[in-house]
Amino acid sequence: MAATDRFDAIVIGSGVSGGWAAKELTEKGLRVLLVDRGRMVEHGEDYPYEGKSAFEIPARDRMPAAIAKSEYFALNGWVSPSTRPFFINDRLNPYDYDAPNKFNWVRPSVVGGKSLTWGRWSFRWGPNDFEANKLEGIGTDWPIRYDDVAPWYSYVEKYIGVSGGRENLPYLPDSEFMPPVPMNIAEQWLKGRLEGEFPGRKLINTRLSNITEDKPDQGRAKCQNRAQCHRGCSFGAYFSTQAVTLPAARATGRLTVRADAWATNIEYDPARKRVTGVRLADANTGKIEVIDARMVFLCASAMSSLHVLLNSRPADSERSYFHSNGALGSAVMDHIFRVNVSGEIPGMTDYVEYGRRPGGVYVPRFRNLEQEELPFKRGYGYQGGAGRQASTPEGFGASMKHGMREYGPWRFNMGAFGECLPYDDNRVMLNFCKTDRFGTPLLRFDVTFRDNEIKMMDDAQEQGMIMLRQAGLKNVNSYRGKHVPGEAIHEMGGARMGRDPGTSVLNEWNQAHDAPNLFVTDGAMMASVSCVNPSLTFMAMTARAADHAVKQMKAGVI
Amino acid sequence: MLIDRRTALAGVVGMFGATLFAPLARALANQPAPVINTGTATPVFTPAQRALVAALSERVLPTTDTPGAITAGVPDYIEHMLGDWAIDDDRALILGGLAAIDARSMADYRKPAAQATPAQQDALLTLAMNGGLSGPADFFEAFRQLVITGYYTSEVGIKQERHYLPVPGEYDGAYPYAKVKKIFSS
Numbered sequence: 001m002a003a004t005d006r007f008d009a010i011v012i013g014s015g016v017s018g019g020w021a022a023k024e025l026t027e028k029g030l031r032v033l034l035v036d037r038g039r040m041v042e043h044g045e046d047y048p049y050e051g052k053s054a055f056e057i058p059a060r061d062r063m064p065a066a067i068a069k070s071e072y073f074a075l076n077g078w079v080s081p082s083t084r085p086f087f088i089n090d091r092l093n094p095y096d097y098d099a100p101n102k103f104n105w106v107r108p109s110v111v112g113g114k115s116l117t118w119g120r121w122s123f124r125w126g127p128n129d130f131e132a133n134k135l136e137g138i139g140t141d142w143p144i145r146y147d148d149v150a151p152w153y154s155y156v157e158k159y160i161g162v163s164g165g166r167e168n169l170p171y172l173p174d175s176e177f178m179p180p181v182p183m184n185i186a187e188q189w190l191k192g193r194l195e196g197e198f199p200g201r202k203l204i205n206t207r208l209s210n211i212t213e214d215k216p217d218q219g220r221a222k223c224q225n226r227a228q229c230h231r232g233c234s235f236g237a238y239f240s241t242q243a244v245t246l247p248a249a250r251a252t253g254r255l256t257v258r259a260d261a262w263a264t265n266i267e268y269d270p271a272r273k274r275v276t277g278v279r280l281a282d283a284n285t286g287k288i289e290v291i292d293a294r295m296v297f298l299c300a301s302a303m304s305s306l307h308v309l310l311n312s313r314p315a316d317s318e319r320s321y322f323h324s325n326g327a328l329g330s331a332v333m334d335h336i337f338r339v340n341v342s343g344e345i346p347g348m349t350d351y352v353e354y355g356r357r358p359g360g361v362y363v364p365r366f367r368n369l370e371q372e373e374l375p376f377k378r379g380y381g382y383q384g385g386a387g388r389q390a391s392t393p394e395g396f397g398a399s400m401k402h403g404m405r406e407y408g409p410w411r412f413n414m415g416a417f418g419e420c421l422p423y424d425d426n427r428v429m430l431n432f433c434k435t436d437r438f439g440t441p442l443l444r445f446d447v448t449f450r451d452n453e454i455k456m457m458d459d460a461q462e463q464g465m466i467m468l469r470q471a472g473l474k475n476v477n478s479y480r481g482k483h484v485p486g487e488a489i490h491e492m493g494g495a496r497m498g499r500d501p502g503t504s505v506l507n508e509w510n511q512a513h514d515a516p517n518l519f520v521t522d523g524a525m526m527a528s529v530s531c532v533n534p535s536l537t538f539m540a541m542t543a544r545a546a547d548h549a550v551k552q553m554k555a556g557v558i
Numbered sequence: 559m560l561i562d563r564r565t566a567l568a569g570v571v572g573m574f575g576a577t578l579f580a581p582l583a584r585a586l587a588n589q590p591a592p593v594i595n596t597g598t599a600t601p602v603f604t605p606a607q608r609a610l611v612a613a614l615s616e617r618v619l620p621t622t623d624t625p626g627a628i629t630a631g632v633p634d635y636i637e638h639m640l641g642d643w644a645i646d647d648d649r650a651l652i653l654g655g656l657a658a659i660d661a662r663s664m665a666d667y668r669k670p671a672a673q674a675t676p677a678q679q680d681a682l683l684t685l686a687m688n689g690g691l692s693g694p695a696d697f698f699e700a701f702r703q704l705v706i707t708g709y710y711t712s713e714v715g716i717k718q719e720r721h722y723l724p725v726p727g728e729y730d731g732a733y734p735y736a737k738v739k740k741i742f743s744s
Contacts, residue, residue, distance in 0.1 A: 051724060053744060054711035058594040060635070061711075064643035066592045081594060184731025225726040226744065354733035355726035356744065390710075390741045396618040396683055396702060401719075404706075405740055 007033040007256070008553070010278050010293040012263045012308065014038075015113030016535045017522040017542045018299035019241030019249075020156070024546035025297070026252040030553075033256045033291060034249070037283055037300075038110035040259040041086070043242035047232030049082035057082045074104045076487055083230045086110050086117050096431045096444040103445035104486040105303060111259050112241040113301060114489065115535075117230045120238050120358060121383060122162050122209045123532035124153050126171040128369070133528050136377055139331060139422030142527050143499045143508035146173070152540040160239040161215055162536070163223075164207035172364045172532070178212045180205035181223070181357050186345040186386040186410035191361075193471040201366045201467070206359035206383070209239035209536070218244060227356030238358065260284055264440050265312040266296055268321045268515065275518045281438040295517040295549060295558055299542065302523030303332075303428060306494040307443040309505075309520075310430050318432060322495075322514050327505050329429050331422035331496060332445070333529045335488035336453040338481030341464030342413040343473030345386055352388055352407055360385020363414060363467075365531055367459065376455040377421065380531050382464065384414025412473060416460035417488065419531040420453050426485075428494055447485040457483065490534055492523035510545040517558045521545045599634060600641035602649060607656055609672040611636055614659070617679050618705040624719045627709055635708030651694050655701060658693025659686060716743045 008030035011021045022034045040046070054060045058081040063072070071089050072079045079087045088109040097103045108114050127146040134141040150173070157176040165180040183191065183205060191203040210223045220236030220243060229238050236243035249255040260283040267277040267290055277292035298305045306329055313320045322328050365379035388410055393403035426448065430441040461478050468476045485491070498504025501513035506525055512518040521542040523534060552558045603611060615627035615636070627633070640649045659682050663671035667678050674682065685691050686698040709715045716722055720743035 053713070053716050053724070055713045055716065058596045059638070059643045060707070062643065064592070064594055066643075067594060070592055182729060182731055187731070225729045226724070228744075348732075350735055351732045352735045352738070352742070353729070353731055354742070355723075355729035356742075357729050357731075395687065397680065398620055398622050401619050401622060405719075407735065407741065 007031050007291065007293040009033070009295045009297060009549075010035065010291060011297040011299060012036075012278060013113060013298070013300035013304065013522065014111045014115075014241050014246070014257075015108070015299065015301055015522065016115045016118070016239075016241070017538045018297070019112070019115060019245030020539045020542040021297040021299055021519075021521060021546055022249040022255055023245040024543050025550065026249045026254040028546070028550040029254070030550065031254050031256075032249065033258060033293065035258045035261040035263055035278065035280060036111045036113070037262040037304075038108060038113065038259060039283075040257070041110045041112055041116065041232070041242060043232075043236070043240075043247070044234040046085075047234060048085060049231045050228065050234060051226070052082065052231075074486070075106050076104050076484070078106050078489070083117055086232075092437075094434070094436065094442060096434060096442040098444075098446065101446060101448050102484050103447050104484050105445070105491070106486065106489045107301075107304070111257065112246070115240040116232060116242065118240075118489075118535060119533065120208045120210055120229060121362075121533040122157075122164075122175070122207050122239075122536040124173045124175055125149070125530050125532065125537055126169075126173055128171050129528070129530040129532075132378065133422070138377070138528075139424075140496060140498045140500070140503050140527055143497050143504075148508075149537070149540050149544065152544040153536065156536065156539045156543055160209055160244055160539070161211035161213070161220075162207060162209055163205075163212045165205040167202065167204050167364075169202070169364060171369055175207065175536070177207075181208060181210065181212060181359055183361060184353055184357075184386060185348050185351050186412065187361050189348065190345060190386065190412060190471060190473075194363075194467055197470045198366075198467060202364055204362050204364065206357075206362055206385075208359045210237055210358040218247070220244070223358055225355035225357055227358060229358055262438055263300065263308055264438055265308055266298070266321075266518065267292075268312060270314075270321060273515055275512075275515045286438065294553065295519065297542075297546070297549075298518065298520045298524075299522045302491050302494060302526075303443060303445075305520055305522055305524040306332075306428050307430075307440070309495060309524075310428070310443070311440055318430065322505060322512055322518075324514055325502050326424075327496065327498075327503055329427045329494050330424045331493045331527070332426045332428055332447050332485075332491065333420040333422055333493045333526070334447070334485045335490045335529060335531065336418045336420055336449050336457055336483050337415060337488050338483055339416040339457045339461045339464070339478065340413060340480075341382075341461065341468055341476065341478040342411060343468040343476035345410040345412050345473055348410060349407075357385075359383075361414075367456075374459070376452045376459065378419040378452075378456070378531065380416045380418035380456055380460045382414035382416050382460070384412060386410050386412040412468070414464065416457065416464065417490075417531055417533075418453060418456040418460060419529055420449060420485075422493060422496070422528050423450065426493075445485075449483050449485060453483070490523070490529065492526035492529050492534060495520050495524035496527040497525050498527060509548045510541060511549075516552070519545050519549055595638070595642040599637035602637050602641040602653075606660075606670060606672065607653070608633065608637070610656055610660065610670070613672050613679060614683065614701065615705045615708075617676060617683055618702055619709050625714045627705055630709050630712040630714035632705055632708040632712065635712070636704050639704060639708070648700075651697055651700055652704070654694045655686065655691075655697025658691045658697070659683075661693075662691055710743075 363382040367379040388407040
């Protein structure tokens, strides 16, 4: 890259937020450098296990225990041999926490980040989500409301394609939907039973960034029902940076991509209170480089972004330039989950599923939407689905083998995702006693789920079983795993938006209070987390912030 | 063949002569990284045990109108699973169970189980299934699950025993089973 190259903006990170930032800024005329610490993965070319069967994948796509334990200990089951090329090696890239408060930090190792491997469930927040902190006097109030983001939800949804069914639920607004991924016959039955037995509770179609109609202008084909999204999809049938925003940004001719480039910190001019550029370490050689730009969009994924911010400090100081108050690193959150309930749906045994859908059904939040006396605040929803697996007759021999050619009963399973409150003392900080291979102090986590979250999951388990039994399912039971922060892979907070510069890091436009030319638009910006998957919100907020940034630049403010 | 991180990093040495970035070299040297071995399985069984695993696998999932466990490569899968992909505890259970079956075969039929007739092998497996052997109590179910997993993730299991449907295209959540009479696979 020539020394004469000049960038209007540097985008750090290329996941859902960074990809959107790069697209919006380049399309509005800016010259953008997109940096990512991961290696390059080209859409369609670098998906080594796409379409492969188990016998073509190392270890039949079961992650050997010794490797999981040694190299991927934070990923706790999320990585398998077919997705391993997309995930970071934890041993080579350590982070820190104090036992017993474990944090499982699931990190990608590629350009495109988690957009390649995400679960694709895509929900809007509702008005109540933006208002809850203020209403309940918890955490700090959001400086924006649903109406501020609604046009940007629509903008993003139309571009990427979100499938789902219109429900007109005030607390879970509809997106600009493509046709929904259909329910199967068993789920349709369950919908009628559950909604009949529990008026006000709903079983609705899944909402996914898997497209159900072709997008030929983007070179994308609709979902082919392979259920292999996590390995990469050459059809471009789900939103990923590789399939959607990166091609759009490249098409402008104004994008430069730097893979294998770790942003260790942001360069800052305290006199002018301006970001001046980014310090990069080459992942393979360790070579250090500082690149200047008029503005920076920090979208490295919430905890990595916090790491960059916390490490952006004077050489002789442990305190970040962006830590003028105590807010940076505070109120880290993740969704709480690991509660599953299941049961058998009777009948319909003449039917099976042809094809493997990318998602199933959703039970939206039904707690604390009205005045309700419950031992916890906020709420949870369930993601689920019904399916039939091969029968598992006992014994051995020809009769068992042929018995396994039949399907077992329809079995429905759903897992709860609940909201974690913003506790200021759930935080990340730097551990100056340990450094990574680039000399950066390790990020240290001190995050726990508290009473409110545990009681919420108790309720989700109890209500889930009650609902399924009363709806007529048989053999209803539940599973409860250990609740470890980080495992839901929806980690957020630590650089929250707020009106008051004394208690927040960013303003209502995602600009740092301490540097108007620094924007943070990944999960770090969140002042609370709702109970729905956040990625659609990240994309909408990024598009909104980019629009504002360009207006400010043209007005000469930045 | 999957290139793991260590191999990829080792490749970097070639690009930069011998001067790999020192912290990377230190990280690599910290401990040998385990690899997913997909070549010849690390030996776990003696030849006699290997023969017994093959014979018993074929009794669990025999050749019928489609190939059985041996043709599907299940014995090799089991050796990979125990030698390269699992943890030591799993090995002891299987080895203990094989020894118990062999001991019973010598007692009942005066020959190693691998040389017993199929009917005799079935009788031994039935004893194991019903807790009639002196070896590890969980052996039968663990062994059966290894055979089933190895078979149904093999090319034979996926493409011959089951109905191979790699790219369904459409979705039908109320598809008559009578049209296929098999389990879909991919």
